[in-house]
Amino acid sequence: METPVQQSTCYHCGADNNGAPVFHDEKAFCCNGCVSVYQLLTESGLDSFYTMEDKPGVRKYSSDSGKFDWLDDSEASKALIKYSDEKQSLVSFYIPDIHCASCVWLLEKLPSLKKGIVKSEVDYLRKEIRVWFNHNETSVRSVVQMLAWLGYEPMIQLSDLESEADSKKPWRRTYLKLGLAGFAFGNVMLYSFPEYLGLDLYSEYLRSIFTWLSALISIPVLVFSAEDYWKNAWYSIKSHRITMDVPLTIGIFAMFAQSAYELISKSGSGYFDSFTGLIFFLLIGKLFQQKTYHAISFFRDYRSYFPMSVFVKNEDGFKAIPLAKLNKGDVIRVRNEELIPADSTLISEKARIDYHFVTGESAPVNIKKADEVFAGGRLKGQEAQFLIQKTVDQSYLTQLWNHDVFKQDKLTNHVSLADKVSPYFTWVVLAIAFAGFFYWQSTDTLKAVHVLAAVLIVACPCALSLSIPFTMGSVLNTFSKNGLYLRSERIVDQLSKIKTIVFDKTGTLTESGNLPLKWVGRDLSDLDIQLIAAAALSSTHPLSLAIVNFLKCKEKHVPDTLIEVKGMGIKAIFGNKTIYIGSDKWLNSNGIEAQDYIGNATKTYIGIDKYLYGAFIFEQVLRSGAAETIDKLSKTGLNLVGLSGDTKPSVGPVQVLFDSFKESNFNCKPEDKLNIISKIKRTQPEELVIMVGDGLNDAGALQAADVGIAISDDVHSFSPGCDGILQANQLYHLDSILQLSKDANKIVYASYTISFLYNIVGVSLAVTGLLSPLFTAILMPLSSITILVFTTGMVYLISIKRKLV
């Protein structure tokens, strides 16, 4: 056998094999897991997977066989199954690891990899797979296990079990409505052609046939395509409000009634073309505005963060059970990087917990046996056992969701511009229509009725109702190109009225994750660096670990003697050299002269033999553009407020930034953040507040603010319930984004003016009784198209000006 070509990356997943490749088929792999996936794929004839893209595979994460045991629980698996008949079941999963065409290809080949799977279908943008399987041959659990084994572990969350219904279905209905309206518009226009051209050969007989046909085609448009408009109008009248749908519906029905009258009295061919065209344009506007961002969820709460199952101790070891069945007094096992699901106490000797989610504090804390641990903490390092003290929904973190702010939807109280205009509009139109009616009634009753109908028809706020959908649709589109995803177009209106912006520090203004280190002191020799790394390696303190990561030493020295004093530092003796790592007090107590010369930053001092050499400073790094954005925002006259879960830093870029804020608060717990927002809203009830934050610890504040924007490194990953998600690297656009939302309102006002002008022309013709169906057939589409071109064009031009395109 030939010597295989030396490869440092895995043939399957592309990961570095750390110089110890596993060989199979003359190809290098990083582990046996990848080999077995490769074997299965070649045996099933799916080896063309490897020719599609360079290193397409996904690294296998866990070989933990018990992890999905809880899916055998019939309740849990039943909740996951979307549809089931006597032979087949359908499940769908969210798989974050789907990243390229080969993923789609491989996942859709599941039926040839596993017996019992009938069909699998991937939705790439939603990162979702739908699997049809024969439930007599296989089970939900083995499907999930198969996916996990291939490296595509589905992310199953508690909220999956509770949410219901296929989210795609309502879209189908909108498409159907649009299709029907388009069909009717096209055909009715064809039948109206002879009339548009005033053709003579157009006999009375043909005319009545065409009109009847137009009427027949228009009925389904009224009943089906236009249903949202008249239904909404009805609901709003019932709740004593006048929305834009009310005048719209009045117009639609006036148009239809007048056309029906003309049809029956054989006096004309009605307004069926204008009617169908109107509905067609309105539906296009609706489709344009209702952008959904695939796989982005704005309604997450704590349940989305928590795992689906936990390992609970019973007589014969640990068994995975669904989270909902966790009780007080259970003993659970948590592994590295897993979340602690409920408030509990530590049973193991020690553990390290990262509370970044809960408090925003970035450095992990060390806890020892019998210490309290709060839900939402993430275990770092060695696995540990915990005794549950409270159930999941009673825990400290989840209690936040019982706060009143979570019980209402902010948008229900929001009054949009259209809502403000529509009552006036409706009353004015009705007044003009009846004024016209009474004016003509004395001379000609029939004409008076015509004028009434004509005014209502031509004043139909079609162009008016298109202004907001097209403006906001384009604005949302520009925002999403710049990494901001809003949950509704109404948020744009809110954004334009903002007076105060509240920023969270950790993860929002500063980079989340590991703290970068800085060495301040004299130059260290290579040997010194190696010895410091070796000494730090023996400690589990987070700062020591950060030092080890920072120094990146390959050589492994072992200290002859090692002394570690909790809360003070380490003393390590290597031959004739002694290394001290710790606080200034620790160095002093060992006879080294040292003062605290760094100040309030997180730091650790290094002493070698008898001398102080310097210190490692843990620096929080601002996100790129954060300082400039804050500077620009404060110049526009906004109130800026800073919140932080950490202690106040006395030096560094964070401190400089916080000093430029009007108000800053430190040591904030999640409820403190919520209360600060509520206080600002109470003192300035007229002025809207944005909260910009990340993490679960900001969830309350995001909800309490008028607009909550979550900052996220990956918009598809976790972010708390909010009104918008902003990609972290796009933070510097924030000021332009706020500007654009102000401009958007101006564009809406301008296009309102344009459509009012059209209305004035139309209505003045209508009251004189001169309005002809032909004129309406031209005026209505023309006004719609003007608005469409004006709004989208203006948004585009302004986006260029604001450098957002």
Add this chain to the structure above:
Amino acid sequence: MEIIVVLVGFSITIALGFLAAFSWAVKSGQYDDTYTPSMRMLFSDTSKTINNNNHQKGKDQE
């Protein structure tokens, strides 16, 4: 001019046919995901299925 009635009859039948086709396309889920199919169409069939076909042909010839 009565011929126009017949022609309109034809045209509306054809148009209704297209409307029905559109509604079938929407209902069968063709508009649910408009992105993934563009990836899917570029996948070439696997070597195994081709082999199977060859195998089948060979048998038929025997």
